[in-house]
Amino acid sequence: MSGKRAVIAGIGHTEFSQNSGRSTMQLAAEASLASIRDAGFSPAEVDGTVTFSMDTNDELALIRSLGVPMLRFCARTRGGGGGASATVQLAAAAVESGQADAVLVYRAFNERSGHRFGQPVQANPDPAWNWASPFSLNTPAKVYSLTFQRYMYEFGLTNEDFGRYTVVARDWASTNPNAQFFERPITLQDHQDSRWIVEPILRKLDCCLESDGGVALLITTAERAADHGSDAVPILGSSAIQLEGGHEMFAYYHDDLCEYPEGRVLGEQLYRQAGITAADIDVAMIYENFSPIVFLQLEAFGFCGRGEASDFIKDGHIGRGGSLPTNTNGGLLGEGYIHGMNNIVEGVRQLRGTSSNQISGAEHVLVSAGRSGIILGR
Amino acid sequence: MTTVRPPIFDFDDAFFWEGAKNHKLLIQQCGDCEVLRHPPTPICANCGSMNNQATESAGEGSILTWIISQHPTEPDAEPRIVILVQLDEGTRIVSNLIDVAPTHDQVLNDKRVEVCFVDYDGTVLPQFRLAEVQS
Numbered sequence: 371m372s373g374k375r376a377v378i379a380g381i382g383h384t385e386f387s388q389n390s391g392r393s394t395m396q397l398a399a400e401a402s403l404a405s406i407r408d409a410g411f412s413p414a415e416v417d418g419t420v421t422f423s424m425d426t427n428d429e430l431a432l433i434r435s436l437g438v439p440m441l442r443f444c445a446r447t448r449g450g451g452g453g454a455s456a457t458v459q460l461a462a463a464a465v466e467s468g469q470a471d472a473v474l475v476y477r478a479f480n481e482r483s484g485h486r487f488g489q490p491v492q493a494n495p496d497p498a499w500n501w502a503s504p505f506s507l508n509t510p511a512k513v514y515s516l517t518f519q520r521y522m523y524e525f526g527l528t529n530e531d532f533g534r535y536t537v538v539a540r541d542w543a544s545t546n547p548n549a550q551f552f553e554r555p556i557t558l559q560d561h562q563d564s565r566w567i568v569e570p571i572l573r574k575l576d577c578c579l580e581s582d583g584g585v586a587l588l589i590t591t592a593e594r595a596a597d598h599g600s601d602a603v604p605i606l607g608s609s610a611i612q613l614e615g616g617h618e619m620f621a622y623y624h625d626d627l628c629e630y631p632e633g634r635v636l637g638e639q640l641y642r643q644a645g646i647t648a649a650d651i652d653v654a655m656i657y658e659n660f661s662p663i664v665f666l667q668l669e670a671f672g673f674c675g676r677g678e679a680s681d682f683i684k685d686g687h688i689g690r691g692g693s694l695p696t697n698t699n700g701g702l703l704g705e706g707y708i709h710g711m712n713n714i715v716e717g718v719r720q721l722r723g724t725s726s727n728q729i730s731g732a733e734h735v736l737v738s739a740g741r742s743g744i745i746l747g748r
Numbered sequence: 749m750t751t752v753r754p755p756i757f758d759f760d761d762a763f764f765w766e767g768a769k770n771h772k773l774l775i776q777q778c779g780d781c782e783v784l785r786h787p788p789t790p791i792c793a794n795c796g797s798m799n800n801q802a803t804e805s806a807g808e809g810s811i812l813t814w815i816i817s818q819h820p821t822e823p824d825a826e827p828r829i830v831i832l833v834q835l836d837e838g839t840r841i842v843s844n845l846i847d848v849a850p851t852h853d854q855v856l857n858d859k860r861v862e863v864c865f866v867d868y869d870g871t872v873l874p875q876f877r878l879a880e881v882q883s
């Protein structure tokens with residue numbers, strides 16, 4: 371491996387909860403400091419930051435908390451949770467090009483006790499909402515369900531099929547002490563007893579958690595990480611795909627409503643960069659704001675064929691002992707919803723051998739946020 | 749009574765909402781290469797032209813996908829059926845199906861629909877009804 375290769379050298383996070391009882395800036399700063407220390411760095415060595423378009427934690431306020439004297443690279447990626455893995459792409463590009471030596475990636479919010487993304491929009495945030503909210507598409511659950519319905523219709527699925535994903539996620543979460551649903555596994559019947567959010571498509575247990583918390587990563591080059599004694603995990607591929615006509619909310623204008631074209635192109639990019647195929651992925655971390663999006667991604671990344679995700683899950687592939695352990699931290703339905711960033715932490719842990727649900731011999735982990743993704747590997 | 753959240757008029761889509769007020773379903777069309785596009789954009793991605801026009805849709809199409817939106821605006825508001833319509837002209841639009849009970853025990857996918865216009869307290873929206881002829 372080239373010493374110039376970007377690596378994730380440090381990970382940090384707060385607890386994931388329903389009410390953190392402190393400011394989002396404190397969450398961001400705590401997670402950041404933890405990731406810097408985990409990498410064996412000092413704050414004075416950080417010279418770059420990356421976060422999301424929707425993060426409210428100002429970079430300059432953050433570095434005043436951390437004691438970072440100077441930034442020479444400062445970037446934000448678009449698109450909410452879909453950009454989770456794009457943060458790593460930006461940071462990797464910065465350190466591999468020499469624009470920065472050590473880039474802090476962070477994301478923190480009080481998404482449960484403060485502003486809740488799942489609530490109805492009160493005003494159109496941008497013109498794209500003009501083509502939705504006047505017609506009563508006013509929550510993320512409804513906006514996404516409009517595409518999920520066609521997928522269910524096309525392949526003859528019911529909400530029980532989606533429930534089988536949630537059961538697996540909650541099983542993984544039940545043995546992860548960091549998870550909001552630690553020691554709280556569910557049965558399919560529990561899932562079917564949860565209330566409808568968009569009948570007959572999504573129930574409450576198909577929806578991601580709303581969480582308070584912060585996650586941070588420290589990204590640098592392999593040689594710098596080695597100098598600092600970090601337990602570093604190489605980034606073998608990173609990409610973020612936007613397609614003309616596509617949208618992270620209103621995916622209504624692609625020819626085929628039953629596929630996730632950004633995910634398909636993303637998978638092709640990542641496998642090419644890493645020099646591997648879908649069959650080489652040992653653990654998949656797949657962003658799920660809602661359970662059906664896992665189905666679309668399993669198909670998009672080539673783990674199974676079009677319309678086959680339901681059987682793939684039913685046959686046990688994504689659970690314990692399966693061929694593709696998926697969301698081994700419990701995912702965003704089971705561990706917590708830090709906009710997908712917590713899935714990157716789990717990907718790093720799987721390769722360090724420190725996951726609560728360690729998959730022995732894991733060599734390649736895909737961490738997908740649907741339209742952005744990374745492949746981590748040893 | 750159904751209340752709706754009014755659109756926020758934007759330079760690029762004002763023509764659409766003006767059209768709706770006049771009970772016309774307008775689709776943006778390039779004045780040079782004649783390609784149709786929705787949602788509207790300021791420049792034609794096909795040829796680079798800024799010569800933007802609008803053509804009136806025949807208002808006929810079929811339902812690609814649909815959901816029932818509970819609590820559509822206010823918690824106690826009547827549910828509405830939201831549909832994604834594939835217009836026969838080739839573009840797609842999100843709208844509502846009216847005059848059909850919002851129940852799950854029906855298959856609305858691929859049903860033929862035709863446009864109508866409803867004034868919701870000053871906001872005129874293109875809406876759809878099931879077409880009499882289902883081909």
Ligand SMILES: [Zn+2]
Binds near residue numbers: 780792793797
């Ligand atoms: Zn043109």
